[in-house]
Amino acid sequence: MATLKEIIKQKSRRLQDIPDEFLTQVERSQKRIFNEIVGSLNKLQTKDGLIQISVKNLAVVDEIVAQLSKVVYGSEYTTAVASFAKEFDKQGRINESYFKEAFTDFKDSAIGNAVLKKIKTETVQSLLGGSLDANFLKPAEKILTNLVTSGAGFTEAVEAIQIFATGGEIADGKLLSYAKQIAHDQFAYSDRGYTNAVADDLEVEWYFYAGDELPTSRCFCEERFNRHFHYKEVEAWGRGENLGECRVSGKDYMWQGANIQTNEQTIFVYLGGYNCMHSLQPVSIFDVPKDVVQRNIDNGNYEPTAFEIEEIGL
Amino acid sequence: MYTEKEIAVILQRVVDLLKGYDQKTSNNREAKWVDVPEYWPGYKTACKYAKNIKVHSEIGDFPDELFLVRAPNQTDKEFLYIKSNYKQNTLPVFMDYISTMQRPYFDGNWSIDYQKDKYQAKYDGDTMQDYVESEITPVGSLENYMKTMVTQLKAVDANGVIVVKPKDVKFIETAEGPEVDNGQLFDPVPVYYCIEKKVAFENNKYCLIKTDEKSNVTYANSTKAKGHVFEFYDDTNIWKIVQVGNFTDYKFQFYVYFNHGWDKVPVIELMGVPQLIDDTGRTIWISPFHYAVPSLNNALILTQYQNASIAKCVFPYPVMIGRVCLFEHKDKHGVISQCQGGMVHDSYIGKNIECPGCHGTGLKDRMTPLGQMMINPDSDFNKGENPKDALYFVEPGTGALEFVKTCITQDFEDAKKILHQQTSNSVVKGTENLTATGMTLDTKAMYAFVKTPSDQSFAIWEFILDAIGWMRYGEDYQKAVVVTPATFDYLTDEDYLVQIANAQKAGLPPFVIQSIINRYLQTLYYNEKERASVFYLILNTDRLLVLSQEDILMKKARGLAADWEIILHDSGISLIGDLLLENKDFFEQDFQTQKDQLIEKAKAKEAEITPVATLQQSAVQLALTE
Secondary structure, three states: OOOHHHHHHHHHHHHHHHHHHHHHHHHHHHHHHHHHHHHHHOOOOEEOOEEOOOHHHHHHHHHHHHHHHHHHHHOHHHHHHHHHHHHHHHHHHHHHHHHHHHOOOOOOOHHHHHHHHHHHHHHHHHHHOHHHHHHHHHHHHHHHHHHHHOOOEHHHHHHHHHHHHHEOOOOEOHHHHHHHHHHHHHHHHHHHHHHHHHHHHHOOOEEEEEOOOOOOOOHHHHHHOOOEEEHHHHHHHHOOOOOHHHEOOOOOOOEOOOOOOOOOOOHHHHOOOOOOOOEEEEEOHHHOOHHHHHHHHHOOOOOOOHHHHHHHOO | OOOHHHHHHHHHHHHHHHHHHHHHHHHOOOHHHOOOOOOOOOHHHHHHHHHHHHHHHOOOOOOHHHHHHHOOOOOHHHHHHHHHOOOOOOHHHHHHHHHHHOHHHOOOOOEEEOOHHHOOHHHOOOOHHHHHOOOEOOOEOHHHHHHHHHHHHHHHOOOOEEEEEEOOOOEEEEOOEEEEOOOOOOOEEEEEEOHHHEEEEEOOOEEEEEEEEEEEEEEOOEEEEEEEEEEEEOOOEEEEEEEEOEHHHOEEEEEEEEEOOOOOOOEEEOOOEEEEOOOOOOEEEEOHHHHHHHHHHHHHHHHHHHHHHHHHHHOOEEEEOOEEOOOEEEOOOOOEEEOEOOEEEEOOOOEEEEOOOOOOOOEEOOEOOOOOEOOOOOOHHHOOOOHHHHEEEEOOOOHHHHHHHHHHHHHHHHHHHHOOOOOOOOOOOOOOOOOHHHHHHHHHHHHHHHHHHHHHHHHHHHHHHHHHHHHHHHHHOOOOEEEOOOOOOOOOHHHHHHHHHHHHHOOOOHHHHHHHHHHHHHHHHOOOHHHHHHHHHHHHHOOOOOOOHHHHHHHHHOOOOOHHHHHHHHHHHHHHHHHHHHOOOHHHOOHHHHHHHHHHHHHHHHHHHOHHHHHHHHHHHHHHHO
């Protein structure tokens, strides 16, 4: 049986790896999509290398967009999204095993499962539903329409489409860029959402800021990872307290990368904010360092029982 | 409205004249020579006009008076010859005239909206349109009646009348006796009466018709179907007036045949060119065809004489040297008498008679039975160089006949010119080099010639419709909207396609293009009712009908055209086909319902085939359930 540490490690690793794997698949499907668009561009009427401004060409744009939809929804991109969605359930089962190991009174959490399912559905909808339309197909149509109405050069048009579809040296393709916004965050939200729901059920008070220090980690996460906290300390972050050097003034967000909807309740899900791949892992008081407990006793967050005082050695 | 007494007064005026006419025609074998009474000022003239035209419009009767008056010295034998070999060669001119007068009826030039949708449900299947398209005797539809019968009748008898009356009237038994069953849906039909039958009338007040019907009266001590039957039309009733009792007493029985209550007299004249008769403003009508009658009379007469002349003297006549006849006649006494100068003596009868051998000529025919002339070998004609002088043929010069032929041709051309008849084959002398402008002017003149008769015909049509509508439906009648022709050209469906293309190229407003498309469809599908219904529905439902594909794409790009409208535009016929499969009586529904159902069908199709939403839903479903 895996130890708690191993489970936490596995969970934290997956928070990084699973979305990365999904995004790799997205990157691959971008190339196919690009080939599809470029093939259809040959239907545009041109004269002296310039795309003609004509009603017929506008009709070709409609045709290309329609074909693009078929490719996106019928290709490996959809398969990748389906696989990614399955990982949400797997992550839920890992969390379940953690709670079974860490808390003897844990039972299957209906609310936890419901939260997981909801976030999973939202994620799939974002990656395949109307949002994809608005964030990828419509921009594609706009670019194509602009190329026709401006009478752009055909070569220039192909370059523009290439950058849009597969990205360039400094930017990702549109689909990948969009998927990146969603993949890491939503996966992390589902993991934390499940954890938070179960923790709430178990009336957990102590958390471990789990995960690795990454090159992309920001101040907030750097200050907190691998440390233990009382839930009231976490709530204080959501209120914008105890942020130290990480605080950002004069902005809508409280620290760099913070989700602007962070408050003392949502902090448990949003945590470090956008692209934060850490988790707040509920722990037993007996796994919390003595100085952390003492700190929270001193600041009035926590009042130990006599048993705890004796066991911990406070 | 006229009372029985007032009608009796009017009738008496007619009967007083009729009595004398009856006497003359019963005594005279050649009754047709008896002059008709002048029932009203202009009556005889009007009858004559019709009679003049019938010579050139109806097959049959030999126009005796034309030939008797023309050549009063001709012998009976000659007259009989001409009568027996009479050829009515002016009929084609009348047929061409009828064809010209039928131009206004070309499909696409006119239309009638019977307002079918406004009839109450109780008339379903029995609306005005249903009735006039199938129940008008004897030709089935009122349209056929106008095109075939009225056109011809109007050309011949401009003073004749069309009355509208029920085919029959059903009676029901009541306590007061038989009464008209006013619960029935009457079947009014138009009926033509010629000028001879219109024995009394006042415009917009009344009309008295002497029908061909005969009532039973006592005549020469026996009952005979000889009594006169009249019909009297006023603005309220149709009366039947029947002669009863003794024929010579001229007693009549009056009864109301039909109470129409229309406030208008259901009688209309066929009309033509008006001619004032007197200072009271009374007019009679002259058919436009009548103006060609003098030329046609000339052509007809000269043709008969020409034929007779050809038979008499055109063929070569043989002249030959004969031999003296030496025939010996033996009479009953056995006495022989030789031919002397064509005569022989018969002692039995005691006188000279014509020689049976030479038939009185005194000369014998030298021709053999098969037509060869045998010359005596000793004859002088066999010795010299001129045996052919023994026989020669005499032919009269044809100059006179050529002249007559020219006169006939000129008379025909004059008549056709008066009637504005042109064909691609006709070359009127002096017009061989006519320019395109000249021909266009001629065409316009022809249109002007046709316009007035066309307007009159459609006025008659509308009158008949209103009369039928009132008599059949009363207050429930929805007045039919008649659109009269503005052009008299015969446009084929190809002509309309050219017009549509030109209208689109010229950027004419869509409603103009739509009206041309409407006429095109009427021309193409005038005899295919269901097809016409299909296209009429599309015409009135497809908002994008007259737009080019490019315009439609532009509208879609700008959000001015919904997807279902484009589906309706592209697949209208197939959608209607589906609706017909679902409900075979689809076109029996009122028009608004048809439109609504077609639009719903297009919207449902839009929902089925919208690709992006369907693909999205499938993809999301796939990702969540696998």
